[in-house]
Amino acid sequence: MPLTSATTVRAGIYLVVGGVVAGAYGVLAVGFGQMLLAPSSPRAAVVVLAAVTAVLVGAPPFLAPVRALQIAAARTFLDVDARDLPDPAGPPTAATRWRGAAWFALHLALGTAVVLGLLMAVPLATQLVLSAVGVDRSFLVQVVPTITRYPALWVAVAVLLVLALPYATTAARHLLRQAAVPLLGPDQTARIAELEAQADRLAQRGRLARELHDSVGHALTVTTLQAAAAARLLDTDPDAARRSLAAVEETGRSAMADLDHVLGLLRGGAAEGPGGQRAPARSLADLPGLVADARHAGADVRLTTDQRGGTQDVPRAVSHEAYRVVQEALTNAMRHAPGGAVTVRVAGGGTRVLEVEVTNPWVARDATPGGGRGLLGMSERVRLLGGTLVTGPQDGVWVVRARFGR
Numbered sequence: 001m002p003l004t005s006a007t008t009v010r011a012g013i014y015l016v017v018g019g020v021v022a023g024a025y026g027v028l029a030v031g032f033g034q035m036l037l038a039p040s041s042p043r044a045a046v047v048v049l050a051a052v053t054a055v056l057v058g059a060p061p062f063l064a065p066v067r068a069l070q071i072a073a074a075r076t077f078l079d080v081d082a083r084d085l086p087d088p089a090g091p092p093t094a095a096t097r098w099r100g101a102a103w104f105a106l107h108l109a110l111g112t113a114v115v116l117g118l119l120m121a122v123p124l125a126t127q128l129v130l131s132a133v134g135v136d137r138s139f140l141v142q143v144v145p146t147i148t149r150y151p152a153l154w155v156a157v158a159v160l161l162v163l164a165l166p167y168a169t170t171a172a173r174h175l176l177r178q179a180a181v182p183l184l185g186p187d188q189t190a191r192i193a194e195l196e197a198q199a200d201r202l203a204q205r206g207r208l209a210r211e212l213h214d215s216v217g218h219a220l221t222v223t224t225l226q227a228a229a230a231a232r233l234l235d236t237d238p239d240a241a242r243r244s245l246a247a248v249e250e251t252g253r254s255a256m257a258d259l260d261h262v263l264g265l266l267r268g269g270a271a272e273g274p275g276g277q278r279a280p281a282r283s284l285a286d287l288p289g290l291v292a293d294a295r296h297a298g299a300d301v302r303l304t305t306d307q308r309g310g311t312q313d314v315p316r317a318v319s320h321e322a323y324r325v326v327q328e329a330l331t332n333a334m335r336h337a338p339g340g341a342v343t344v345r346v347a348g349g350g351t352r353v354l355e356v357e358v359t360n361p362w363v364a365r366d367a368t369p370g371g372g373r374g375l376l377g378m379s380e381r382v383r384l385l386g387g388t389l390v391t392g393p394q395d396g397v398w399v400v401r402a403r404f405g406r
Contacts, residue, residue, distance in 0.1 A: 011173035014077035018111025061104035125158035329358035
């Protein structure tokens with residue numbers, strides 16, 4: 001309710017400040033007007049002084065610091081949400097400056113109206129009450145003779161005049177709030193830039209999620225299988241159990257290096273591992289180590305590479321994403337088709353289309369390995385580089401085939 005709301009008080013303070021500033025502008029205008037009309041004033045000097053003053057007092061609404069102050073004031077006194085009225089980003093444009101000046105003018109105009117209403121309504125209401133009760137026989141008694149005959153009526157009029165002020169302030173506050181975002185908010189270019197930045201942030205988050213899913217998920221799968229094998233062989237074949245535990249240790253180190261790399265991306269700086277050395281992103285050159293880890297975990301994996309394709313000349317981004325596709329496919333194969341033969345084939349590269357393919361026995365109840373999350377991550381990786389991904393059962397085996405390039 002405007003009569004008891006704290007928002008009305010805050011808005012009233014803000015509007016009164018605007019009215020006071022407008023009054024200062026008015027005093028300057030009246031003063032220069034009087035100087036120009038005075039016969040003894042040097043008109044040329046007055047005109048020059050008026051022009052300089054107009055520039056000085058007219059410049060603030062166009063300045064970036066003033067606009068930032070207006071945004072902060074709109075949030076504080078008008079309760080405009082910071083999400084709708086964010087802090088200015090980057091240097092202001094010409095359109096932004098003019099919109100800020102328009103807001104400044106609107107604030108002063110509404111503030112002037114509220115201040116004039118306050119200065120007129122309160123004294124008039126006081127005079128009406130005093131005249132109605134006979135305390136002050138002012139000119140109102142001659143102008144409105146019914147004041148003394150119907151005092152209750154004019155007391156009610158005085159009360160209504162005072163009560164109208166909070167409602168007028170609320171109406172002005174509503175108008176300012178409606179104009180805040182169009183006049184003080186970011187322009188179309190800034191909104192587009194913010195949407196692009198938000199899309200970049202979401203893409204980066206998706207990239208980090210894929211990195212963590214693929215690297216840590218693979219490490220956990222291998223570690224679980226190796227630990228289970230060590231537990232089974234601990235009494236019957238201690239040497240094999242020790243080899244499995246060594247593989248667990250090595251897989252953990254590799255996972256830590258991958259995690260350091262991902263955390264480095266998250267921090268936005270160099271991904272450094274233990275000892276201050278950069279943890280490199282995995283690539284096709286690391287496939288033999290990946291296959292070796294899978295074999296140590298008990299998987300039957302065969303790796304074939306087309307040496308003529310020049311996979312060492314594959315762009316780094318493509319090489320990294322191809323490695324992650326193979327890693328995720330191997331992880332799914334080890335999780336959903338344990339003990340089955342897995343084939344990894346890499347062909348092309350260099351100036352040719354790069355193709356990676358992973359096949360493993362298909363178990364019908366696991367038609368979507370990993371619940372589909374891993375497949376979605378692989379699809380996003382390939383699509384972002386302009387490639388294609390095919391997954392699904394073919395002739396009794398599960399196939400993951402990614403093609404990069406055209």
